[in-house]
Amino acid sequence: MISVSLSGFINYLDPDKPDQPKRILKGHNKPVTKLSASSDGKTIYTAGSDGVITCWESETGKCDRVAGAGHGVQVSGVSVSGGGQLVSVGFDDTVRMVDTGSCQYSGSAVSLSAQPKGITTKNDMTYVVTMKSIVTLKNGSVVDEMNVEYEPSCCAFSPQHHHLVVGEAGGNTVRVYSTQGGGLDLTKELTLTGAAQDLCFSPDAKYLVSADSNRKVTLFNAGFYDKPHSKEWGFHTAKVNCVSWSPNSLYVASGGLDTAIILWSVEAPDKHCIVRNAHDQSQITGIAWLDNSSLASAGQDSNVKVWNVTWPN
Numbered sequence: 001m002i003s004v005s006l007s008g009f010i011n012y013l014d015p016d017k018p019d020q021p022k023r024i025l026k027g028h029n030k031p032v033t034k035l036s037a038s039s040d041g042k043t044i045y046t047a048g049s050d051g052v053i054t055c056w057e058s059e060t061g062k063c064d065r066v067a068g069a070g071h072g073v074q075v076s077g078v079s080v081s082g083g084g085q086l087v088s089v090g091f092d093d094t095v096r097m098v099d100t101g102s103c104q105y106s107g108s109a110v111s112l113s114a115q116p117k118g119i120t121t122k123n124d125m126t127y128v129v130t131m132k133s134i135v136t137l138k139n140g141s142v143v144d145e146m147n148v149e150y151e152p153s154c155c156a157f158s159p160q161h162h163h164l165v166v167g168e169a170g171g172n173t174v175r176v177y178s179t180q181g182g183g184l185d186l187t188k189e190l191t192l193t194g195a196a197q198d199l200c201f202s203p204d205a206k207y208l209v210s211a212d213s214n215r216k217v218t219l220f221n222a223g224f225y226d227k228p229h230s231k232e233w234g235f236h237t238a239k240v241n242c243v244s245w246s247p248n249s250l251y252v253a254s255g256g257l258d259t260a261i262i263l264w265s266v267e268a269p270d271k272h273c274i275v276r277n278a279h280d281q282s283q284i285t286g287i288a289w290l291d292n293s294s295l296a297s298a299g300q301d302s303n304v305k306v307w308n309v310t311w312p313n
Contacts, residue, residue, distance in 0.1 A: 001014075007029070008027065009024050009026050010027075012024070012025075025063070026063055026065050027063060027304070028048045028054060028304070030049045030052070031049045031285070031299075031300040031301075031302060032046050032047070032049075032285055032299060032302060032303070032304065033048060033049050033285055034046070034047040034075055034077055034286050035078070035285070035286025035287065035296060035297070035298040036078045036079060036080050036086070036286070036288055037058070037290055038080055039084075041289070041290030041294070042057065042058055042059065042290075043055055043056065043058065044056040044058050044288070044296045045078055045080070046286065046298050047075030048074075048075065048302070049074045050073075051070050051071040051072045051073050051074065051075060051092075052065055052066075052070070053066040053070060053075060053078065053086075053088060053098065054066070055100070055103045056304060058290050065103075066098050066104060066105060067102075067104035067105070068104045068106075069105065070090075070096065071088065071090030071091070071094065073091040074090060074091045075088055076091060076115075076116050077089045077116060077117075077118050077119035078119070079126070080121065081121040081122070083123075083124070084100050084101070085097055085098065085106075086098035087121050087126055087140075089112070089118075089119045090116070091115060092109075093112045093114065093116065094110060094112060095110040095116070095119075095137065095140075096109050096110075110137065110140065110142060112130055112135060113130065113133065113135075113145065114130035114132045114133060115131050117130060117151075117152050117153055117154065118152065118154040118155045118167075120155050120156050120157040121157075122158075124138055125137070125138055125179075126138075126140075127164055129152035129153070129166055130152070131151050132148065133146060133147045133148060134146045134148060134184060136184070143182075144184075146183075148166075150168045151168065151169040152166050152167065152168065152169065153167040153168060153195060153196055153197065154166070154196055154197060154198050155199060156199035156201050157179070157201075158201040158205055160205035161205060161222055162180045163176055163178060163179065163222070164179055164184065165177075167195065167196025167197070167198075167199055167210070168196065169195055171195065172191055172214075173190070173192075174189070174190040174192060174210060176189070190210075190225055192210055192212045192216065192218055193212055193215075194212035194214025195212060195213040195214075196210050197213060197239060197240055198240070198241065198242045198243050199211075199243075200244060200245055201222055201245075202222070202249040203248075203249050204249040205222055206221065206249060207219055207221060207222055207249065208221075209245070209252050210243070211241065211243045213240075214239075215239065215240060216233060216234045216236075217233040217234075217236070217240055217252065218233065219233065219252070219266070219269070228266075228269075231269040231270055233254075233262075233264055233269070233272070235262055235272055235274060236254065236257075237256075237258040237260070238256055238258040238283075240254050240256045240257075241256055241257060241283060241285055242254065242255045242284060242285065242286055242287045243287070244287045244288045244295065246289045246291075246292050247289060247292055250265065250266050250267060251266065251292070251309075251311075252266070253289060255283075255286070255287040255297055256283065257284075259283060259284065259299075260274055260275060260276050260277070260284070261274075261287065261297055261307070263311070265311070273311065275307070278297060278299075278305070278307075279300070279303060279305070280301065282300045282301035283299060283300055284297055284298070284299050285299055290306070292309075293308060293309050294308050294309060
């Protein structure tokens with residue numbers, strides 16, 4: 001017997017053992033807003049508009065909700081640190097840590113001065129961009145907050161280059177800050193065709209890729225931030241919400257408002273592969289490679305999907 005509870009859980013019931021369900025599926029029943037994956041690709045983390053964060057086994061599909069007092073409202077960012085800890089930010093203006101081993105919240109919530117728009121975590125450093133500032137955290141504690149005169153939209157951090165890149169919600173500028181010396185020093189400004197929606201450094205630290213509101217995915221050489229080729233990656237038909245790198249730094253996946261996932265090749269920039277209606281009638285809100293031949297996606301349809309990737313000849 002199978003039942004569906006008001007929470008959206010699917011319960012497998014055994015009439016011979018009615019004391020408790022044999023199995024409970026705890027997926028999302030509200031739009032998924034963010035997605036991230038562990039470095040080994042074995043665990044997928046998704047967050048919803050209702051504040052729920054779910055841990056998924058990518059190979060089996062088994063999942064469980066993060067236990068404990070969470071955000072309670074929409075999660076606006078999730079990022080996996082080098083130590084295996086998941087860090088999240090939400091519309092309750094807090095940063096929270098999740099112990100990925102036990103799939104439960106750990107420690108106390110860190111309060112922010114404004115609503116967070118994005119988060120990036122590498123090793124022991126975490127950067128959060130809010131509607132008015134850039135917050136620096138080390139080992140889960142705030143060490144600096146720098147107010148800015150624009151509204152940030154997203155961010156990405158490269159410890160190899162000591163660079164934090166921050167997108168602007170109200171314009172088409174991406175600002176590059178040096179993190180050497182403990183502070184943030186503006187060193188360069190990049191111009192996109194639209195407002196930055198997502199930014200991501202490649203695992204080998206050679207490239208930076210951006211997604212913007214004008215349908216474009218743009219590739220830069222990290223460090224100098226010139227363009228490695230003249231090809232325009234503009235095959236989305238609406239705003240591009242998210243981008244992700246394959247572990248070998250050869251492929252980029254992007255997801256957009258047009259419900260499509262597009263795969264891009266660094267070595268063959270004139271080639272691309274489009275998965276149309278990847279989430280039926282639902283924009284893609286999160287994407288992450290699990291290995292060089294598979295990736296996970298999430299959308300406002302509350303679904304999480306795993307795709308096997310075969311690059312066309």
